[in-house]
Amino acid sequence: MDRTKDWFSQAEHLLNQAKWDLQGSFFDGVCFLTQQSSEMAIKALCLHFKLECWGHAISRFLVTLDEDVVVPEEIVVLAKKLDKYYIPARYPNGFESGAPKDYFTKQEAEEAIENA
Numbered sequence: 001m002d003r004t005k006d007w008f009s010q011a012e013h014l015l016n017q018a019k020w021d022l023q024g025s026f027f028d029g030v031c032f033l034t035q036q037s038s039e040m041a042i043k044a045l046c047l048h049f050k051l052e053c054w055g056h057a058i059s060r061f062l063v064t065l066d067e068d069v070v071v072p073e074e075i076v077v078l079a080k081k082l083d084k085y086y087i088p089a090r091y092p093n094g095f096e097s098g099a100p101k102d103y104f105t106k107q108e109a110e111e112a113i114e115n116a
Helices: 004-023 027-048 058-065 073-083 106-115
Strands: none
Touching (some): 004 027, 004 106, 027 058, 027 073, 027 106
């Protein structure tokens, strides 16, 4: 069964949710959702090429795709930025003290949306 469209549809949905969170100043949520959106979009591409994509590192998936799709280094760099939002944007123990909501800025959230 081909679930490529389902993965990509959810990726689009999460990106739209991130944009909504930006309007509400939920910057930590924006950063996490953009990471998730990008991860799901890349997993859809992996499914299309029948590649295994386990885990959550977007930049690693892009390197895996490189055999089937030429991925510019600039895209890999942007993916590495998004990779950094997987844990710290969700869990209070991602930082020495405080909650994720205390650490993420509007500028980071806007950049994350653009990167996604």
